[in-house]
Amino acid sequence: MAASGHLRIGELSRRTEVSRELLRAWERRYGLLRPTRSEGGFRLYSPEDERRIKLMQAHLERGLSAAEAARLALAEDAEAASVDTAPPLQRGARDLRAALDALDESAAHAAIDRLLAEVSVASVLREVILPYLRALGERWAGGEVTVGQEHFASNVLRGRLLGLARGWDQGVGPRALLACPPRELHDLGLIVFGLALRGRGWRITFLGADTPLDTLAATAGSLQPDAVVLTASTPEGFASNRDAIRRLARTVPLWIAGGGATSETAQEAGAQLLDADPLGAADRLAARAPHPADARLSHRRGPLLRPP
Amino acid sequence: MAASGHLRIGELSRRTEVSRELLRAWERRYGLLRPTRSEGGFRLYSPEDERRIKLMQAHLERGLSAAEAARLALAEDAEAASVDTAPPLQRGARDLRAALDALDESAAHAAIDRLLAEVSVASVLREVILPYLRALGERWAGGEVTVGQEHFASNVLRGRLLGLARGWDQGVGPRALLACPPRELHDLGLIVFGLALRGRGWRITFLGADTPLDTLAATAGSLQPDAVVLTASTPEGFASNRDAIRRLARTVPLWIAGGGATSETAQEAGAQLLDADPLGAADRLAARAPHPADARLSHRRGPLLRPP
Amino acid sequence: MAASGHLRIGELSRRTEVSRELLRAWERRYGLLRPTRSEGGFRLYSPEDERRIKLMQAHLERGLSAAEAARLALAEDAEAASVDTAPPLQRGARDLRAALDALDESAAHAAIDRLLAEVSVASVLREVILPYLRALGERWAGGEVTVGQEHFASNVLRGRLLGLARGWDQGVGPRALLACPPRELHDLGLIVFGLALRGRGWRITFLGADTPLDTLAATAGSLQPDAVVLTASTPEGFASNRDAIRRLARTVPLWIAGGGATSETAQEAGAQLLDADPLGAADRLAARAPHPADARLSHRRGPLLRPP
DNA sequence: ATAGGTTTTGTCAAGCTTTTGTACAT
DNA sequence: ATGTACAAAAGCTTGACAAAACCTAT
Numbered sequence A, B, C: 001m002a003a004s005g006h007l008r009i010g011e012l013s014r015r016t017e018v019s020r021e022l023l024r025a026w027e028r029r030y031g032l033l034r035p036t037r038s039e040g041g042f043r044l045y046s047p048e049d050e051r052r053i054k055l056m057q058a059h060l061e062r063g064l065s066a067a068e069a070a071r072l073a074l075a076e077d078a079e080a081a082s083v084d085t086a087p088p089l090q091r092g093a094r095d096l097r098a099a100l101d102a103l104d105e106s107a108a109h110a111a112i113d114r115l116l117a118e119v120s121v122a123s124v125l126r127e128v129i130l131p132y133l134r135a136l137g138e139r140w141a142g143g144e145v146t147v148g149q150e151h152f153a154s155n156v157l158r159g160r161l162l163g164l165a166r167g168w169d170q171g172v173g174p175r176a177l178l179a180c181p182p183r184e185l186h187d188l189g190l191i192v193f194g195l196a197l198r199g200r201g202w203r204i205t206f207l208g209a210d211t212p213l214d215t216l217a218a219t220a221g222s223l224q225p226d227a228v229v230l231t232a233s234t235p236e237g238f239a240s241n242r243d244a245i246r247r248l249a250r251t252v253p254l255w256i257a258g259g260g261a262t263s264e265t266a267q268e269a270g271a272q273l274l275d276a277d278p279l280g281a282a283d284r285l286a287a288r289a290p291h292p293a294d295a296r297l298s299h300r301r302g303p304l305l306r307p308p
Numbered sequence D: 001a002t003a004g005g006t007t008t009t010g011t012c013a014a015g016c017t018t019t020t021g022t023a024c025a026t
Numbered sequence E: 001a002t003g004t005a006c007a008a009a010a011g012c013t014t015g016a017c018a019a020a021a022c023c024t025a026t
Helices: A009-016 A020-030 A047-061 A066-080 A088-101 A105-118 A121-141 A147-165 A188-199 A213-223 A235-239 A242-251 A263-269 A278-286 A292-304 B009-016 B020-030 B047-061 B066-081 B088-101 B105-118 B121-141 B147-165 B188-199 B213-223 B235-239 B242-251 B263-269 B278-286 B292-304 C009-016 C020-030 C047-061 C066-081 C087-101 C105-118 C121-141 C147-164 C188-199 C213-223 C235-239 C242-251 C263-269 C278-286 C292-304
Strands: A175-179 A203-208 A227-231 A254-257 B175-179 B203-208 B227-231 B254-257 C175-179 C203-208 C227-231 C254-257
Touching: A009 A020, A009 A047, A020 A047, A020 A066, A047 A066, A088 A105, A088 A121, A088 A147, A088 C105, A105 A121, A105 A147, A105 B105, A105 C147, A121 A147, A121 A188, A121 A278, A121 C105, A147 A188, A175 A188, A175 A213, A188 A203, A188 A227, A188 A278, A203 A213, A213 A227, A213 A242, A227 A278, A235 A242, A235 A263, A242 A254, A242 A263, A254 A263, A254 A278, B009 B020, B009 B047, B020 B047, B020 B066, B047 B066, B088 B105, B088 B121, B088 B147, B105 B121, B105 B147, B121 B147, B121 B188, B121 B278, B147 B188, B147 C147, B147 C203, B147 C213, B175 B188, B175 B213, B188 B203, B188 B227, B188 B278, B203 B213, B203 C147, B213 B227, B213 B242, B213 C147, B227 B278, B235 B242, B235 B263, B242 B254, B242 B263, B254 B263, B254 B278, C009 C020, C009 C047, C020 C047, C020 C066, C047 C066, C087 C105, C087 C121, C087 C147, C105 C121, C105 C147, C121 C147, C121 C188, C121 C278, C147 C188, C175 C188, C175 C213, C188 C203, C188 C227, C188 C278, C203 C213, C213 C227, C213 C242, C227 C278, C235 C242, C235 C263, C242 C254, C242 C263, C254 C263, C254 C278
Parallel strands: A175 A203, A175 A227, A227 A254, B175 B203, B175 B227, B227 B254, C175 C203, C175 C227, C227 C254
Antiparallel strands: none
């Protein structure tokens, strides 16, 4: 915080070779600088201010007008933050959220690109994407976020997650068939679950949101997956399809997960229970261990799961 | 959006060597330029305006009348502005090469990011990275490219490929141990091979360039991989370590690949031959089929490979 | 308590070349000094007081106001007094070492990801990566670690460091061109150095290991960097290229660093000396201050460094 | 191409306040 | 040693100004 100290206008002028008057003019006219003030009213400039001046100068050098140079310097500074000492994951999460809230798709992609360069996919999912989705849900419930923002964010993230998912059906591992029951439209958690399972060596076949259960049964019949996983965000997602799910569970190794998956639902449906959290669910399925609350059903495990 | 900034008429005139008056005339007469205006009424030209002027000048150079030149420039610009019709892979390859040649790391990353957003990792490797590396080798041999450019490009690509490789040791597939023999420094092909093999479900352990063969043997002893793969860019890489490689081949399932791997080398070393091309080599190893030219050794296949 | 001798104001004034009046003013106005009192009421200053004065003077030197300088001096002093190695860092370092020793890449990535979730890049480099690399060298020398382990760890870390490096060529700061001389293969320290310099606002162009000096000269000619930095792990790296390095130093602002950089080597080569430690070297270059041992060459500083 | 008017941008000045090193009386 | 005083240096705001750059219209 107090790492490098704030400068007064004289020293800043000396360092940047910009006159004091001009520094004040740039602040007044373009808002380029945002000094705090000393108790007596002196301007105190941060290192960020100094960086913005450097940017401004670079643009002026290129022949831009002062107004244009300042506009660019401010814009770049907002996105660049090239010298940022925050932990990368925290910084990435902050940048992503700001970009999505502002409906700025390219900034969102930039934030994700940088995150993926700096940390592993699993960490991005666990520390950034999932917390963001959870917070989004809460903010939506609290009316802090518009439906438009929610749709925008969902679509951007869906695109990226599916990009990461490319080729997740290839290889030699066990195969999982993933879907949401009819009327369930929240598939982001399901994609995250698929990615996590993929990271554990599984092959994924993804049917996505709002999948009729007869279609799911037919697909499972022809694919012969090692697990079929249904996720729903509310218990109704499972409850309103109880009979079909129960039938399905008799013919395929069926697991349920997501916010709507409870041990009662699982028992009623004759399915095995995974965690509500996609990453925990992936761990559990990879270990072939049903949720503890689902213990009564564990005898089904053996017959249902073929070895890879 | 605000990426590059708008120019006023003076700077545009300076850059294009077209007088201010003429710029205004071209705007009035032909609608060649479409500047926005500042609050006070100054013209603000976009980079597209600058591009149209360049086109216009080229046509004038060829002897066309101003009216005709402007008409063409506008038409071409409209075309260029519409989606770049080149296939993504071609365009990406072109952009990547231009960026790396110019030592412009950010542009190179941007090109790769765009590619990965549009096509699969396998396609990028096959259609962009590998052709680039091959062409780099040829251009280097022909003196068209400096060692500096080659080093720069290698390091940028190495970073990206190792980024894609993150987590390639996870899962349940067969395990491969990858290395280059002593003094062999070209590990990019080996990383590409590892990525391709990973795409086929294998787990990868990567030791990289310039690996002493005794440590490779020891590591293989403790890891018990399903395959050990050595790559070298020249036959000497294998030849100068013939005896050590031969000893190694007696205790581990050894395969050789890369530009230096020939059927003679393989036979001498007692190793199995993979293709020179990393992707072909990965296909072949995943199928556990040695190169046809290596048929004389095929009897070794069975005993050497443990089932996954 | 009084172990190390307390000073009275006269002696402290003499040592620090700060007038008595000013010392009292700093105490009164900023609380910078906290002298105890003799029985008769004389101020008795501790060595900590003296250290704070030195810090204060350094900040004043940099152009900070007295109030700001005092604030920083007090803050830094408090920080230095607090325990430095926070638990997450210790645990991360331990996990990373265990994972890399076991050739467990995923565990290594997980450890690094955990660190990057909580701690800045700079801290990870200083407290984890560099200590690990140093220990690795020592353990390798002592035969406690195999070359295989060393290769594996290097490649994992190289991938991560290059991931953190993405975009390090962007911005408006001074530009540095980084390379190792021919036959020098240890580029990890050079990458860490680049990251540290990046953290201080520089732009980096990275050529990496084993770079021929003529291509380095050519690249420097076209890039016109503000500094060219060569690192080698042993003095031979520089010694065996002495003449070429000397020629290079005549045309570019050349600095040498790394375990092989000594004041003799620097003098012979006509280059300026940076610290062996990458972070110290980055600090020094960012401050444009040649190594004390390099004082005899300091007259070269002016002409060699173009203003950024 | 020129004339006559406007906008943009860097600089300056006047009058007053804050900060900071030093001096002095007690 | 303490507390107060003081003055130089550095800063603040407001307002104005002029050169450079640009506009339209002829």
